[in-house]
Amino acid sequence: MTVMSAELPEVVVLPTMAEPAEMVIQARKGWIAIDWNEIWHYRELLYFLVWRDLKVRYKQTVLGIAWAVLQPVLSTFIFTIIFGMFAKIPTGGLPYAVFVYAGLLPFTFFQTGVNQAGLSLINQQNLLTKVYFPRLFVPTSSIGAGLIDMAISFGVYGIILACYRFEPSWQVVYLPFLVFLTILATLGLGYLLAALTVSYRDFRYVIPFMLQIFMYASPVVWSMEMIPKKYRLIAGLNPMAGIIDAYRSAILGQAWHIPTLCISIATTIALFIFGLFYFRKTERRFADIA
Amino acid sequence: MSQPAIIVDGISKRYRLGHANAKHQTFREMATDVLVAPFRKLRAAGEGGNEGEEFWALKDVSFEVQPGEVVGIIGRNGAGKSTLLKVLSRITEPTSGQIRLRGRVASLLEVGTGFHPELTGRENIYLNGAILGMKRTEIATKFDEIVAFAETEKFLDTPVKFYSSGMYVRLAFAVAAHLEPEILIVDEVLAVGDIEFQKKCLGKIKEVSEQSGRTVLFVSHNMGAIESLCTRGVVLSKGQVSFIGSATQAVARYLDSSGKATQTVENISGGPFHLLEGSIFGLDSAPLRTLDAAVVKLRLVANEEVRRFGLHLIIETESGMRLGDLDTFPANSTAFLNAGETYEITVLLNQLPLHVGDYRLQLQLRDDFRYRGLDIDPPLSFHVNDSITIENNSRHGNRFGSLALKYELQTKSMSNPLNSCIAL
Numbered sequence: 001m002t003v004m005s006a007e008l009p010e011v012v013v014l015p016t017m018a019e020p021a022e023m024v025i026q027a028r029k030g031w032i033a034i035d036w037n038e039i040w041h042y043r044e045l046l047y048f049l050v051w052r053d054l055k056v057r058y059k060q061t062v063l064g065i066a067w068a069v070l071q072p073v074l075s076t077f078i079f080t081i082i083f084g085m086f087a088k089i090p091t092g093g094l095p096y097a098v099f100v101y102a103g104l105l106p107f108t109f110f111q112t113g114v115n116q117a118g119l120s121l122i123n124q125q126n127l128l129t130k131v132y133f134p135r136l137f138v139p140t141s142s143i144g145a146g147l148i149d150m151a152i153s154f155g156v157y158g159i160i161l162a163c164y165r166f167e168p169s170w171q172v173v174y175l176p177f178l179v180f181l182t183i184l185a186t187l188g189l190g191y192l193l194a195a196l197t198v199s200y201r202d203f204r205y206v207i208p209f210m211l212q213i214f215m216y217a218s219p220v221v222w223s224m225e226m227i228p229k230k231y232r233l234i235a236g237l238n239p240m241a242g243i244i245d246a247y248r249s250a251i252l253g254q255a256w257h258i259p260t261l262c263i264s265i266a267t268t269i270a271l272f273i274f275g276l277f278y279f280r281k282t283e284r285r286f287a288d289i290a
Numbered sequence: 291m292s293q294p295a296i297i298v299d300g301i302s303k304r305y306r307l308g309h310a311n312a313k314h315q316t317f318r319e320m321a322t323d324v325l326v327a328p329f330r331k332l333r334a335a336g337e338g339g340n341e342g343e344e345f346w347a348l349k350d351v352s353f354e355v356q357p358g359e360v361v362g363i364i365g366r367n368g369a370g371k372s373t374l375l376k377v378l379s380r381i382t383e384p385t386s387g388q389i390r391l392r393g394r395v396a397s398l399l400e401v402g403t404g405f406h407p408e409l410t411g412r413e414n415i416y417l418n419g420a421i422l423g424m425k426r427t428e429i430a431t432k433f434d435e436i437v438a439f440a441e442t443e444k445f446l447d448t449p450v451k452f453y454s455s456g457m458y459v460r461l462a463f464a465v466a467a468h469l470e471p472e473i474l475i476v477d478e479v480l481a482v483g484d485i486e487f488q489k490k491c492l493g494k495i496k497e498v499s500e501q502s503g504r505t506v507l508f509v510s511h512n513m514g515a516i517e518s519l520c521t522r523g524v525v526l527s528k529g530q531v532s533f534i535g536s537a538t539q540a541v542a543r544y545l546d547s548s549g550k551a552t553q554t555v556e557n558i559s560g561g562p563f564h565l566l567e568g569s570i571f572g573l574d575s576a577p578l579r580t581l582d583a584a585v586v587k588l589r590l591v592a593n594e595e596v597r598r599f600g601l602h603l604i605i606e607t608e609s610g611m612r613l614g615d616l617d618t619f620p621a622n623s624t625a626f627l628n629a630g631e632t633y634e635i636t637v638l639l640n641q642l643p644l645h646v647g648d649y650r651l652q653l654q655l656r657d658d659f660r661y662r663g664l665d666i667d668p669p670l671s672f673h674v675n676d677s678i679t680i681e682n683n684s685r686h687g688n689r690f691g692s693l694a695l696k697y698e699l700q701t702k703s704m705s706n707p708l709n710s711c712i713a714l
Contacts, residue, residue, distance in 0.1 A: 025380055025389040048420040052406055052413075059408045059449075130403040131421055132380040287382040288305065 032280045039134050046137050050144030057145050068152040072108060076101050076160075083221045091223060092254055095164055101157055102248045103220040106182045109150045110240055111211050113143040113183075117190025118207045121198050125290040135283040136276075139194040143186055150179075157251075169253030178246050181268055185239040188272035191279040198286055214238070219245050224257055236263030239271055293392060295473055295505040296355040296378070301387035303348040303373050303529075347373040349529040350387070355522075357393075357472075358503040362516035362537055364544045365526035371509045374526065375399060375477050378507065393472030393505070396423055400477070402462030407451035411442055411461055414450055418465045432468045439494075440464035460487055467494045473505045474498065495519060512646070513541045513577075513675045545577035545675065560664030562594040563655050566632070570651055570672050578674045580645060586637040590655070596627035601637065601699070602654035606669070610650070618699055619656070625701040636700045646676035 084096025091099040117139035242264025379397035419429040523540025525533035656663035
């Protein structure tokens with residue numbers, strides 16, 4: 001015994017055995033900061049949630065991943081017939097398909113992302129009520145699969161551009177920044193709608209309409225040039241308006257509308273921050289009302 | 291080291307009943323309201339006083355758990371056990387009070403949380419592991435062990451939607467069993483799966499707590515499991531702590547409070563009999579357990595002379611389906627009762643071949659000679675507790691078959707002990 005106790009202290013003071021972290025659980029009031037440590041700690045879960053969505057996405061479909069290619073191509077085809085051939089929307093001299101695809105790229109991502117994120121919490125109630133992890137991961141991960149689809153869409157666009165023998169302008173270097181803004185806008189609205197849908201299931205029905213309004217309020221099928229100059233700033237209040245317009249400027253070399261873009265960037269950031277904190281504020285009630 | 295691993299300090303949790311119906315706005319009102327003032331909306335639904343009825347799922351709950359302790363939390367349905375675990379696992383916030391946890395916490399409130407039916411067994415192990423808070427490398431190193439524990443090697447690459455429910459549960463528990471937190475919180479997860487697997491799970495939990503000195507909080511309705519696993523027990527009743535003490539004491543306390551009320555009847559008259567008291571318990575008033583002896587005890591006064599006193603005893607399910615009966619007349623085990631004398635009658639059932647659950651006991655006291663008697667109505671309700679323990683394998687022997695009640699009837703005159711007779 002004496003020998004043992006003489007040797008023991010050295011063994012006991014292992015770093016892992018030292019003071020375990022203390023965690024305090026209590027009611028919190030008001031706005032809640034984002035716990036970056038926790039998010040970092042759980043980062044692998046975010047990866048697994050995205051991975052799950054990707055794995056599950058095209059299971060039991062015959063065409064599988066081909067849908068990611070078909071969807072934008074089919075939409076482009078339909079819009080080209082309706083808005084290009086019948087409505088003859090001015091495109092600044094570009095083939096309509098080339099023109100509309102540049103808008104569909106970010107908008108399709110935004111549309112599916114907001115829709116998925118908005119429904120993500122109520123679709124995964126069992127996770128909310130049975131296990132703890134940063135709740136922000138649920139809507140965040142739901143846009144992951146959309147990102148892969150967007151990457152595929154970019155590839156398809158490359159082929160379309162090649163078919164039309166169209167050379168993108170050097171300004172495509174701005175694309176990553178624009179993609180980043182698109183993600184920010186999608187997440188912002190996604191967080192907000194996810195939190196609202198948990199409390200008010202009505203939003204299930206509101207979201208599709210809202211997205212349709214977004215589609216026509218953004219220069220997806222039409223061009224920013226069609227709007228009188230004085231109204232362009234107002235159009236920029238819609239985050240996606242300035243962003244989508246900027247995709248055309250970056251890829252197709254059309255004129256930039258800098259003031260509109262700036263307003264859209266501002267509303268995007270505001271939307272993101274508001275969505276994020278609204279989510280944080282309400283997340284403590286999710287398990288009780290989900 | 292003397293620092294407690296868990297300090298629960300005055301935790302209360304309030305729910306608002308009828309909260310979902312509280313928002314009686316029209317769709318249009320709500321849409322405009324949300325667009326105009328999302329803030330006001332939130333406050334009205336969240337904190338603001340709306341008229342909904344309040345319900346305290348937990349009320350001022352306090353206790354401490356030392357590192358390495360295995361604490362069982364018991365209580366009836368709706369006593370607040372699950373709410374307490376949810377608060378401890380940070381799924382829901384307490385309304386007031388504070389909890390301090392020292393160490394990495396993992397909670398297992400449900401088996402297979404986050405399992406996706408379309409994914410294969412292999413994929414779900416990774417996904418579920420991550421959801422429970424394991425690192426990818428950690429899952430990879432334990433992968434083989436998990437698969438071996440679940441006994442699902444052959445179906446690893448089959449989507450789990452094709453699994454039988456037993457396989458599904460085994461796989462799910464296997465993942466959870468390989469968590470290595472410092473504090474493990476487990477809810478009624480053992481209620482699923484077959485008995486063999488339940489025993490394996492209990493064994494695993496025991497191993498985890500004993501060998502690695504982890505702190506475990508364990509909710510179960512299986513009193514056998516609580517007694518064999520836990521060092522201490524906390525009894526919850528209507529959201530409040532009603533008892534804290536050793537696991538055995540806590541179990542006894544709980545069974546006491548849940549059983550006594552319905553397991554006795556008093557003062558019923560009929561025919562020549564006046565029943566002072568009737569009850570069914572285990573030996574020495576212990577709780578009833580599967581395959582343990584049970585004693586039906588009656589104290590009665592015969593108003594008139596009874597030539598051939600006999601009993602008809604029927605055990606039925608709560609819904610009234612007859613499981614088995616015992617009639618003392620065919621076996622001629624009857625007794626002579628003097629008028630006006632008080633008797634104590636005991637029927638000793640050697641083994642109670644009933645699974646855990648609620649049952650009813652119909653008692654018919656008869657005087658065969660005159661065909662009259664007393665039917666005790668409503669029947670006595672009683673609860674049989676499970677006695678699954680890890681050590682005791684023999685109990686799970688052959689439990690199949692109809693009720694075969696072996697008994698011993700004893701009649702004792704209270705006024706004249708010499709006048710007692712034993713009829714078998």
